[in-house]
Amino acid sequence: MPPCRRFGRTFKGGVCGTARVAGAPLCLFKPGGRGTRRCASRLRFAPFAARQPANRWSTDMADAEELKRAAAAKALEYVTDGMRLGLGTGSTAKHFVALLAERVAAGLKVTGVPTSEQTKAQALSLGVPLATLDELPELDLCIDGADEIGPELALIKGGGGALLREKIVASAAREMIVIADETKTVATLGRFPLPIEVVTFGVEAIKLRLKGAIATAGCDGELKLRHKADGKPFITDQGNVIVDAHLGRIPDPRALARALEEVAGVVEHGLFLGLARRAVLAGANGISVITP
Ligand SMILES: O=C(CO)[C@H](O)[C@H](O)COP(=O)(O)O
Numbered sequence: 001m002p003p004c005r006r007f008g009r010t011f012k013g014g015v016c017g018t019a020r021v022a023g024a025p026l027c028l029f030k031p032g033g034r035g036t037r038r039c040a041s042r043l044r045f046a047p048f049a050a051r052q053p054a055n056r057w058s059t060d061m062a063d064a065e066e067l068k069r070a071a072a073a074k075a076l077e078y079v080t081d082g083m084r085l086g087l088g089t090g091s092t093a094k095h096f097v098a099l100l101a102e103r104v105a106a107g108l109k110v111t112g113v114p115t116s117e118q119t120k121a122q123a124l125s126l127g128v129p130l131a132t133l134d135e136l137p138e139l140d141l142c143i144d145g146a147d148e149i150g151p152e153l154a155l156i157k158g159g160g161g162a163l164l165r166e167k168i169v170a171s172a173a174r175e176m177i178v179i180a181d182e183t184k185t186v187a188t189l190g191r192f193p194l195p196i197e198v199v200t201f202g203v204e205a206i207k208l209r210l211k212g213a214i215a216t217a218g219c220d221g222e223l224k225l226r227h228k229a230d231g232k233p234f235i236t237d238q239g240n241v242i243v244d245a246h247l248g249r250i251p252d253p254r255a256l257a258r259a260l261e262e263v264a265g266v267v268e269h270g271l272f273l274g275l276a277r278r279a280v281l282a283g284a285n286g287i288s289v290i291t292p
Pocket of ligand 1 (some may be wrong): 088089156157158161
């Protein structure tokens with residue numbers, strides 16, 4: 001049995017052979033005739049075989065991570081030497097930063113501007129050179145995840161609470177590429193609660209004004225202040241709080257964005273309109289790259 005070209009190992013009871021699935025570098029693991037499973041991570045490869053009898057939920061979770069990593073790997077193809085990169089936040093962006101770090105270790109020269117303290121810590125720990133947006137106010141490319149991807153690549157972002165810095169960094173970049181597993185795509189935005197970052201002063205009054213603004217854009221739904229697991233309000237990297245708007249449907253995202261921007265106390269909202277120029281989506285059938 002030839003060893004896996006990616007991992008350099010031969011796996012007992014099965015064949016591991018690298019392949020490109022619809023352009024994405026994935027390793028195909030064929031455990032002894034029991035079907036083909038995908039593995040995109042050296043570290044998780046061995047446990048994967050042992051995981052065969054695991055319950056459906058954990059298998060789905062693992063598959064979702066593999067898809068995120070596959071999207072991140074494809075997006076890496078758009079990165080070239082010397083680029084100034086916006087580095088997104090979230091579980092998909094985390095895969096991108098990890099893969100980017102491997103390329104940096106192999107000699108790629110890039111400078112990243114992180115969109116959160118979390119991403120900054122990850123990038124620093126992996127040796128990715130960083131700068132602040134003040135030092136690099138113009139970026140070549142920003143790569144980030146999203147919570148929902150609607151028509152014309154309109155996005156909802158901010159599930160991880162980093163929407164403010166994410167929007168500033170994406171706006172500073174010549175191009176934004178959004179990376180996600182394909183379950184994030186929707187025909188109409190709004191199933192994912194829309195994060196709205198507001199100042200900590202007068203939150204209840206701000207929520208009342210938000211309710212009215214949301215109604216003028218033809219939407220309705222509950223507004224909830226975001227809390228952490230310990231019950232305390234979630235505080236963003238900029239020291240603000242987040243109100244999540246559970247709207248269900250956003251028929252006119254531009255109208256809603258305009259209405260939200262008029263409410264005093266709103267710092268930013270999670271509607272990213274006209275920012276993403278490309279989406280790299282990973283699904284069961286491979287990778288697709290879509291443009292608005
Ligand atoms: O906007 C974000 C963080 O503020 C993330 O990009 C978004 O929540 C998607 O995260 P994940 O890749 O973990 O699904």
